[in-house]
Amino acid sequence: DAKTTQPPSMDCAEGRAANLPCNHSTISGNEYVYWYRQIHSQGPQYIIHGLKNNETNEMASLIITEDRKSSTLILPHATLRDTAVYYCIVIPPGTYKYIFGTGTRLKVLA
Amino acid sequence: GAGVSQSPSNKVTEKGKDVELRCDPISGHTALYWYRQRLGQGLEFLIYFQGNSAPDKSGLPSDRFSAERTGESVSTLTIQRTQQEDSAVYLCASSRRLASTDTQYFGPGTRLTVL
Numbered sequence: 001d002a003k004t005t006q007p008p009s010m011d012c013a014e015g016r017a018a019n020l021p022c023n024h025s026t027i028s029g030n031e032y033v034y035w036y037r038q039i040h041s042q043g044p045q046y047i048i049h050g051l052k053n054n055e056t057n058e059m060a061s062l063i064i065t066e067d068r069k070s071s072t073l074i075l076p077h078a079t080l081r082d083t084a085v086y087y088c089i090v091i092p093p094g095t096y097k098y099i100f101g102t103g104t105r106l107k108v109l110a
Numbered sequence: 111g112a113g114v115s116q117s118p119s120n121k122v123t124e125k126g127k128d129v130e131l132r133c134d135p136i137s138g139h140t141a142l143y144w145y146r147q148r149l150g151q152g153l154e155f156l157i158y159f160q161g162n163s164a165p166d167k168s169g170l171p172s173d174r175f176s177a178e179r180t181g182e183s184v185s186t187l188t189i190q191r192t193q194q195e196d197s198a199v200y201l202c203a204s205s206r207r208l209a210s211t212d213t214q215y216f217g218p219g220t221r222l223t224v225l
Binding site (some may be wrong): 076096102 | 114172214217
């Protein structure tokens with residue numbers, strides 16, 4: 001299974017874009033990249049996922065490099081409520097067991 | 111619509127007692143998953159169910175752990191003779207079907223503390 005590497009922590013000023021990187025250099029062609037976040041004492045919340053193309057939804061944008069070895073989650077206008085741990089995971093086909101590492105702890109500062 | 115719900119939200123028990131945790135998946139979701147999250151750590155897969163197929167129990171840490179699901183509805187995770195190392199948040203998730211491309215939606219979790 002492809003492993004992911006994320007920085008342990010990041011700070012972002014309120015109202016600015018938060019750009020969270022993820023490396024997945026061993027990803028294979030049919031593996032999806034998923035992003036979840038976990039706000040303190042809550043269950044993980046789905047944010048976005050993608051395969052090859054960049055994706056955007058009401059929460060965030062996902063930019064996947066052309067070689068698919070890394071991706072960036074963008075929160076366009078971070079708010080204090082976006083303070084959470086963000087997890088990047090790679091899902092191989094036929095695997096349903098999510099494996100979350102320790103993620104990136106994003107702190108949005110007022 | 112309603113999301114995944116879990117009960118109780120918190121459970122404190124004494125070492126050696128049995129506990130039962132409940133999960134109500136999103137209506138219409140055929141796949142259901144249980145995970146464990148120890149303090150400050152990532153998620154550990156425990157078990158998943160898909161319809162009436164045999165569950166994948168490969169993540170259950172010991173024979174003290176078991177889970178049941180009736181059809182495509184409620185699931186219960188039972189831990190017998192609890193130990194202090196069982197203290198964790200137990201998370202349930204569901205998805206429309208068992209496919210790696212079907213997003214798993216998580217409940218709020220049950221925080222289990224074994225004294």
